[in-house]
Amino acid sequence: MYSTEQKQYFSEKLLSWYRRHKRDLPWRRSRNPYHIWISEIMLQQTRVETVIPYFHRFVDKFPTVEALAEAPEDEVLKAWEGLGYYSRARNLQSAVREVQERYGGVVPDTKEEVFALKGVGPYTAGAILSIAYNKPEPAVDGNVMRVLSRYFLIEEDIMKGSTRVLMEKLAKELIPEGAAGDFNQGLMELGAMVCTPKSPHCLTCPVMLHCSGRAAGMEAELPVKKKAKPPRPESRYVALLEGTGGQAGRVLIRQRPAEGLLARMWELPHALAPGTGTDGRDTAQGPDPAPAHEALAEHLDADGLGLGELRWFMPAEHTFSHIHWELDVFLGTVDNPSLLPESSAPLPSHYRWITREEMEQYAFPNVFLRILKAYFKEREGAS
DNA sequence: AATCCGGGGAC
DNA sequence: GTCCCAGGATT
Missing domain, CATH: 1.10.340.30 (Hypothetical protein; domain 2)
Structure with a gap:
């Protein structure tokens, strides 16, 4: 040949x-x-x-x-x-x-x-x-x-x-x-x-x-490669939940399922925002917490967690091969008496309350590492 | 054959 | 922003 x-x-x-x-x-x-x-x-x-x-x-x-x-x-x-x-x-x-x-x-x-x-x-x-x-x-x-x-x-x-x-x-x-x-x-x-x-x-x-x-003067044109499809956009709300009472100083993380995207990695709870479009998001104070509260509350309720008031913390972005995440991170608390230490209702086993030091024991995708580090850094500066 | 599966560096 | 990287599994 x-x-x-x-x-x-x-x-x-x-x-x-x-x-x-x-x-x-x-x-x-x-x-x-x-x-x-x-x-x-x-x-x-x-x-x-x-x-x-x-x-x-x-x-x-x-x-x-x-x-x-x-x-x-x-x-x-x-x-x-x-x-x-x-x-x-x-x-x-x-x-x-x-x-x-x-x-x-x-x-x-x-x-x-x-x-x-x-x-x-x-x-x-x-x-x-x-x-x-x-x-x-x-x-x-x-x-x-x-x-x-x-x-x-x-x-x-x-x-x-x-x-x-x-x-x-x-x-x-x-x-x-x-x-x-x-x-x-x-x-x-x-x-x-x-x-x-x-x-x-x-x-x-x-x-x-x-x-x-x-x-043939073709070196810059080769190899021939069909273009990949662009990643589909997804807008998501992320909950950075701060512990209260016995859990003060900790934040709530959870482990992803054993299959699929980021399998068995740990993350902050998050929920898909309705209407994945790019509707007028960031104002000076950040996006409206109301729709975020609605989506996250429903999401967390499925795991027996009640959601308190939210306030906007930071935006974040992450691109996978096939999905582009636009994230808005909100600070909040778990407003749920059943999770107090004396309660008989336990936290679901794929959730953990962790300190900054305990982050080292869990594997996080980079986007959540960035958010957690920003959070702990800001909190340290405030105290 | 097409889709799913991360993240970052070079430009 | 775009490209693409010492790819493989699944459907």
Whole structure:
């Protein structure tokens, strides 16, 4: 399909370039398959600079397959706090437990076994097999598709599954004998450092001479990628409920369900605002508390919590891949005699009254961390 | 094939 | 503001 000369040139030049120019990254300092695995999961949709501190902390806290297998899930989630895509953490621990039980703690080295692990797809399987075990398997991610689409002038939409399959076939053919790990990492390194999305640095590229995309003046137009749909807007009311009496100095948090968005993460109670539109919100004193009280009161009543008066505290925003949250945070109290210490009616088990110090024990999405930190900071300044 | 699932850095 | 990143699971 593509000329043997163009392919051989690419493989040889890229491999030698990588060995001379590779960055000194934490997970490149060992061939520990467990550490390689952790790094690959963390690096999914996440930049190297973001991952580095998380990787150090995670490996330090869970140094072996056995240690992670035996850890409480809450601690694993807390170690992942802020990284996003939290199912990665839960799938990783689930898969690590399987490796501990089924393979005696040794990460398997066959395609079938690695691919079968939870959270390990075509890319990650290839990455673990090639980097940790030097097996000649392709590891095709966004970087690799960008590099290959430019060098070989491939105009297929990289969002299509069929294109990834095509790229995997090509990438596998390019792997030099006995150098799968270095070559695959070189492909990604080139994409990260030279063949970058916006303005590729062709003049420093080790394979520019035979790059078809460059020759055609197409390097900036590739890869072809269908645009994603914009996230749908959602307006929400958030309740920052301050404890009274025996709970003075604490705020009320709750844990999300085990499935879906931000699964098992902790958060402040919140409710969808009726009419997700952008109706005239912020005045100088903030939005009207009345509709917020109505929505939050109904929401909290379902958990047996009564809501006292609200006053506006701050706005907040958060964008997921598919949802854009516009939040208005209100301060209030739980106006509910049944929750006094002497009452027999307990707080539902997925709720907690916590102090600022106890925040450290719970994993929060970043948007709620920001709100809580702003709150505790302001309260400290006021006292 | 389309949708769900976070967060942040570069521009 | 826009893009997109060392993707995978689910439907």
